[in-house]
Amino acid sequence: MVELTDVTKYYGRKRALGPVSFEIERGNTVGFLGLNGVGKTTLLKILACGLRPSSGTVTVDGFDVLREPHEVRKRVGYLPELPPVYGDMPVSDYLAFVGQLKGMSRERVAKRVPEVEEYARISEVRDMPTRHLSQGYRQRVGVAQAIIHEPELLILDEPTHDLDPVQIMEMRGMIRRLKDSHTILISSHILPEISETCDRLLILNDGVIIASGTEAELGEKLLMSRHMAVTVRAGGDGAGAPRDVIAAVAGVTGVERAGDTERSSGDADATTYHVEGEADLRAAVCRALIEAGHDVLTLRRAERELERVFVGLVGGARA
Amino acid sequence: MRTGATGIIFRREFQAYVRSPMGYIVAAVVLLLDGLLFYSTALGPDAGELLSGEVLRVFFYFASGLTSIAAVALSVRLIAEERQTGTQLLLDTSPIRDWEIVLGKFLSALAFLSVITVATLYIPLLILVNGKIAVGHILIGYLGLILLGGAVLSIGVFATALTRHQLVAVAVAAVITGVMFLLWQLSQIVGSPLSRVFAALAIHGRHFNGFMAGLLHLRDVVYYVALTYFFLLAATRVMEAKRWE
Numbered sequence: 001m002v003e004l005t006d007v008t009k010y011y012g013r014k015r016a017l018g019p020v021s022f023e024i025e026r027g028n029t030v031g032f033l034g035l036n037g038v039g040k041t042t043l044l045k046i047l048a049c050g051l052r053p054s055s056g057t058v059t060v061d062g063f064d065v066l067r068e069p070h071e072v073r074k075r076v077g078y079l080p081e082l083p084p085v086y087g088d089m090p091v092s093d094y095l096a097f098v099g100q101l102k103g104m105s106r107e108r109v110a111k112r113v114p115e116v117e118e119y120a121r122i123s124e125v126r127d128m129p130t131r132h133l134s135q136g137y138r139q140r141v142g143v144a145q146a147i148i149h150e151p152e153l154l155i156l157d158e159p160t161h162d163l164d165p166v167q168i169m170e171m172r173g174m175i176r177r178l179k180d181s182h183t184i185l186i187s188s189h190i191l192p193e194i195s196e197t198c199d200r201l202l203i204l205n206d207g208v209i210i211a212s213g214t215e216a217e218l219g220e221k222l223l224m225s226r227h228m229a230v231t232v233r234a235g236g237d238g239a240g241a242p243r244d245v246i247a248a249v250a251g252v253t254g255v256e257r258a259g260d261t262e263r264s265s266g267d268a269d270a271t272t273y274h275v276e277g278e279a280d281l282r283a284a285v286c287r288a289l290i291e292a293g294h295d296v297l298t299l300r301r302a303e304r305e306l307e308r309v310f311v312g313l314v315g316g317a318r319a
Numbered sequence: 320m321r322t323g324a325t326g327i328i329f330r331r332e333f334q335a336y337v338r339s340p341m342g343y344i345v346a347a348v349v350l351l352l353d354g355l356l357f358y359s360t361a362l363g364p365d366a367g368e369l370l371s372g373e374v375l376r377v378f379f380y381f382a383s384g385l386t387s388i389a390a391v392a393l394s395v396r397l398i399a400e401e402r403q404t405g406t407q408l409l410l411d412t413s414p415i416r417d418w419e420i421v422l423g424k425f426l427s428a429l430a431f432l433s434v435i436t437v438a439t440l441y442i443p444l445l446i447l448v449n450g451k452i453a454v455g456h457i458l459i460g461y462l463g464l465i466l467l468g469g470a471v472l473s474i475g476v477f478a479t480a481l482t483r484h485q486l487v488a489v490a491v492a493a494v495i496t497g498v499m500f501l502l503w504q505l506s507q508i509v510g511s512p513l514s515r516v517f518a519a520l521a522i523h524g525r526h527f528n529g530f531m532a533g534l535l536h537l538r539d540v541v542y543y544v545a546l547t548y549f550f551l552l553a554a555t556r557v558m559e560a561k562r563w564e
Contacts, residue, residue, distance in 0.1 A: 050411040052563050070414035084409035086331070088338040100327045101413040145409070 001026040001153060001183045002047065007056030009042050009207075017042045017207045019056065026152070029179050031198035032187040039207040040187040041081065044157050047185065048078035060153060074103055077151035077182075081158045083142025087131030091122060091141055094130060095148055102149035112148055120144040120174065136167035143174060147182075154182040160193050172197055226280050228301050229258070231272045235293030243273060245292045249285050251278045270297055324415035328423025329430075332397065336431040341396070346435045349389045353439045356381045361446070371450025372533070378442055379460040379531040383523065386468045387496060390432055394475025395488040397424040398558070402483035417558040421551055425469075425476050432468045436461065456533030463530020466543035470522060471496050473550035480557040496522070522546070 001024055008018030017039040024030050032040045045051035046058060049069045057064060063071040086094060092113055099109035117123045120140040125133060130141060139159065146154060159175065160168045175197045178184060188194050194201060195215050203211045203218070211218055232242040246255045258272035275285060282299055289296050336342035360381075361374045369377070398420075401407035410420055443457045471492075478492035479485070503524025506517035518525045519542075526539045 045408070048412045050408050050562075073412055073414040076412065078408070078412045080405060080408045082405045084404075084406045086335070086406055087404070088335055089331075097327065097331055098409065098413075101324070101409070101415060103414050 001028075001061060002185070003057075003059045004047075005057045007043075007046065007053045007058055009039070009046060009051070010054045015207055017046075018053075020207075020209055021056075022202060022209060022212065024183065024185070026183050028200060029175075029184040029186070029198045031194035031201045032185065032204055033189070033191065033194050033201055034187075034204035035189055038204045040189075040204055041157055042207075043204070044078070044155050044185065044187055045080075047153075048076050048155050049073050050078070074149070075151055076153045076155060077146035077149065078155045079139075079142045079146040079157060079159060081161050083138050084145070085130040085138060085141055088129055090127050090129055091133075092117070092126040094141070095144055098145040099148045104149055109148075112150075116144040116148050119147070119177075121170075135162050136164070136170070139163060139167070139171060140174070143171075143178075147178070152183060154178060154184045156184065156186045158188055158190075159186060160188070160190060168193070226277050226301070228275050228277070228280075228282055228285070228299065229272055230275055230285060230289070230296060231270050231298040232289055233269050233295040233297055234271070235295065240292055242271065242289060242292075242294050245288050245294065246273060246275055246285055249277075249281060249288050251281050251284070253277055272298075324419040325423040325426070328410075328415075328420055329427045332424050332427030333430055336393070336427065342393070342431060345389050345392050346438070349385050349435050350438055352385055353378075353382055353442065356385075357442050371446050371452045372456065374450070375443055375446050375452050375456060375460065375533075376531045378446075379463065382436075382439060382464055383467055383527055383531075386432065386436055386464050387471045387500075387522075389435060390428070390468045390471035391475050391489065391492045391496060393428045393432055394425075394472045395479050395485050395492055397428060397476055398479040398554075399483050399485045399488045400479075403485070411562065418551075418555045421476060421480070421555045421558065425472060425547075425551055428472050428476070429465070429469050432472065433465055436464050436468065453533060459533050459535045460530055462535070463527055463539075466530075466540065466547075467522065467527060470543045470546045470550075473547040473554070474499075477550040477554040477557070480554040480561075499523075 003023050005021050006019045007021070009016045020043065032043065034040050042051065046053050046065065047060065049065050049072045052066065057066075059065070060072045061075050063075070065072050086097075089097065095113045095116060096109050099112060100106070104112065114123070117126050120143050122137060122140050122144060125137055130138060133141065139161075143156075143159070146156070156175070160171050163171060172193065175184065175186070179197070186194065186198060200214055201212065201218060202209050230246070234242055243255050243257065246252060252275060254274075254276040256274045258274060275281070277285075280301075282301070286296050286299055357378055360377050361369070398407070401410065440457075440461075443452070443460070446452055447454070447457070474495050475488070475492040478495065479488040481491060482488050499520070499522035501521075502517040503521035506514045506521060506524070508514075509517065526542045529536045529539050
């Protein structure tokens with residue numbers, strides 16, 4: 001669906017991107033992960049035909065972005081970081097305008113606008129000028145304009161930018177629904193957004209891709225050890241200290257008691273430990289604690305696994 | 320039925336003028352000043368004894384200045400605002416050409432400017448009712464105003480394509496337009512052959528005098544159309560170049 005070969009982009013003499021090469025299969029959802037300013041937006045703009053690369057070739061569905069940009073544009077829906085809405089236009093008028101810009105007939109636009117309004121759940125604000133909308137609604141209008149012409153490839157640049165937690169959950173839900181019918185590229189520096197919605201990750205740093213794969217693959221590559229968090233209610237006098245029991249499990253390389261802020265399990269007797277091991281030791285740790293007479297209240301892989309991968313990659317690349 | 324991209328852009332931009340206070344402010348100021356200047360030159364206590372044709376000529380003279388100022392004010396938001404608000408990305412990633420964007424925006428501004436200009440028609444009609452002037456003189460004068468307004472609009476579109484800052488665009492458009500006005504005055508000072516070159520290039524003076532007097536010269540029409548074409552082409556080239564930045 002998407003193929004990039006040795007793509008670079010220079011702003012004056014400054015290299016913003018590349019050389020970058022990768023392929024994306026039809027139907028995949030791929031996340032571009034990186035800190036701000038590493039070239040994610042530049043890359044997505046090139047793919048959306050909003051910016052020309054300095055060198056290299058980019059094809060979308062077999063069409064070259066330089067030789068046949070209009071064919072590419074017809075096949076791409078693009079949501080920039082800030083939704084490109086005209087403040088003076090009511091939502092329905094705006095979507096009709098975008099539909100016509102994308103080459104749709106008036107009849108098709110008239111049929112399609114209510115459909116995308118319903119899909120993006122913006123029907124109730126269809127007559128409001130976009131400048132009166134909240135950021136959440138504005139972002140949904142942004143998604144609606146990106147899908148109005150039923151593109152095969154959907155490019156979402158920081159789709160949860162400036163949204164509150166509820167709006168972020170709604171946006172993730174919308175992206176999950178879009179996955180069924182689109183190839184999707186998402187950029188973000190917010191890690192859970194990427195890990196929860198994407199099949200594959202490409203990690204960018206200083207304009208180049210420094211790693212790619214699924215979350216698990218990246219974890220395997222970068223983390224020699226595994227992290228988990230276990231919340232324990234200590235057993236009777238006969239049981240050894242939970243920390244000692246965990247440390248005695250074969251393969252455990254470190255045990256740390258969590259800080260006060262992480263101890264809010266609602267149980268005053270409970271204690272959370274961060275455990276580091278050479279493999280996935282959840283079963284062994286659980287068994288050892290129970291056999292020693294302790295209660296295991298929660299046991300999970302550390303939530304910030306991907307952050308560790310990300311920081312490890314970026315840190316390693318910068319070292 | 321698929322609507323042409325120029326038409327889509329034209330409708331959107333014309334509606335933006337109608338929806339925004341900016342369009343009404345420009346229209347109100349132009350109409351107010353046109354009315355006041357007409358009163359002071361033709362009806363007020365200081366008005367001298369003038370023939371009807373001369374009154375109309377003077378009206379077209381000051382209307383040309385106001386139309387030029389209005390053209391700068393209406394044009395500078397056209398592309399700079401798109402860049403400022405991020406909507407330019409929507410246009411850049413849609414299957415339309417840069418010249419269609421430029422032309423659609425220019426035509427919308429020209430249509431709105433024409434509406435404002437035609438709204439001053441009551442002034443020539445007052446002269447027509449109370450004096451002796453030819454309808455042709457009125458029509459040619461208005462054609463001149465619209466051609467001049469179009470040329471200044473095209474300068475504004477070029478200026479607004481250069482930058483995302485509307486104030487910078489205003490300054491660039493005002494400087495280019497001002498220089499093109501001043502060329503006529505300069506042509507009166509410098510010697511030949513520069514005087515002939517300046518007079519031929521000046522946006523006012525030789526090329527607008529005929530319209531003010533009700534005389535239609537093909538040469539003047541071609542000049543304004545060519546000037547408009549030149550700046551619209553330059554604006555299109557700037558837009559294309561920006562895609563490489």
